[in-house]
Amino acid sequence: MTSRLKLIQYLEKKGCYAGVISTKHLEELGAEIRSLHAKGLVSDAIYNYSGTERPYHTPRLPRSMPRAKSIIVVAVPQPIIRTTFNYEGVSVKLEVPPTYYDAVRATRLARRLLAEALGTDTHMLVRAMLPLKLLAVRSGLALYGRNNITYIPRYGSFHRLAAFYSDFESPVDGWQEKKALPLCDKCRACFNACPTEAIHTDRFIVQAETCLTYLNEKPSRVRFPDWVDASSHNALIGCMRCQKACPYNKEVAGWYEDRGEFSEDETAYLLKGRYSGKKAVSIERKLKQIGLDLSGFPRNLEVLLPRGRR
Structure with a gap:
């Protein structure tokens, strides 16, 4: 019989990390989301997000596994992706943060490793659409940073999370109080690095x-506010400033994977802003390999290429 500890150790041996809590804490997860929303600390989009199940603020056991005993959350380490865009005779490498790409691959890997650890003939797994960062911290898998990002051993914030309901029942419940990185109280690295002053010293x-x-x-048709300085932009989506500044990412801050290249013609097409037909399908297929789609273009690309800084 697999124990919670053996499950966690098996995933660590395979390069991933896991936490396990009892499903009896579902209501507490929902209550926490409701409380944060009432205080204005969680957006309506997150509050009402449901995926294929109920909204985050009122989670329930899935119909496909009404007697699920545990929720297992897995962290799959991932590097920063660098993609080359050829533009006006220059090759420009642009970044995609670790949390945006390979969602399907990471989820499949997590599911496969859990199935190996638990035994598919013995236990079932059903994808759980829950607030993953909160779940990871509550399970003891991760710690919060002041930037509201989760950090795991060795890989810091360079990971992607996935969660599953299971009929696996652990005698030890991993549920715990939320914890932050030990240095956060005295450190101001992410606070100082944030280009839009979105990080505060009095909250996480x-x-x-x-x-x-x-x-x-947001979709590309929504332009950036005038108060956003052009030099703030640093990734094709998301932002890496606070993560690169964080001392807990010191060992992985330079961890990159070069993936994909867009020709001068493809870059010009993305900058055009009007997409249709076979070319749009081909370009979007290429973008999906780095976790993107056409919705953020041309805006997010314009601000990173030389003309966006003029």
């Missing part, structure tokens, strides 16, 4: 409406 939740990630995840 960023001011979403001024966070660059919040702004550049």
Whole structure:
């Protein structure tokens, strides 16, 4: 019989990390989301997000596994992706943060490793659409940073999370109080690095409406506010400033994977801003390999290429 400890150790041996809590804490997860939303610390989009199940604020056991005993959350380490865009005779490498790409691959890997550890003939797994960062911290898998990002052993914030309901029942419940990185109380690295002053010293939740990630995840038709300095932009989506500044990412801050290249013609097409037909399908297929789609273009690319800084 697999124990919680053996499960966690098996995933660590395979290069991933896991936490396990009892499903009896579902209501507490929902209550916490409701409380944060009432205080204005969680956006309506997150509050009402449901994926294929119920909204985050009222989670329930899935119909496909009404007697699930545990929720297992897995962290799959991932590097920064660098993609080359050829533009006006220059090759420009642009970044995609670890949390945006390979969602399907990471989820499949997590599921496969859990199945190996638990035994598919013995236990079932069903994907859980829950607030993953909160779940990771509550399970003891991760710690919060002041930038409201989760940090795991060795790989810091360079990871992607996935969660599953299971009929696996652990005698030890991993549920715990939320914990932050030990140095956060005295460290101001992410606070000083944030280009839009969205990080505050008196709380561990960023001011979403001024966070660059919040702004550049919107559709391209929504332009950046005038108060956003052109030099703030540093990734094709999201932002890496606070993560690169964090001392807990010191060992992985230079961990990159070069993936994909866009020709002068493809870059010009992305900058055009009008997409249709076979070319759009081909370009979007290429973008999906780095976790992107056409919705953020041309805006997010314009501000990173030389003409966007003029």
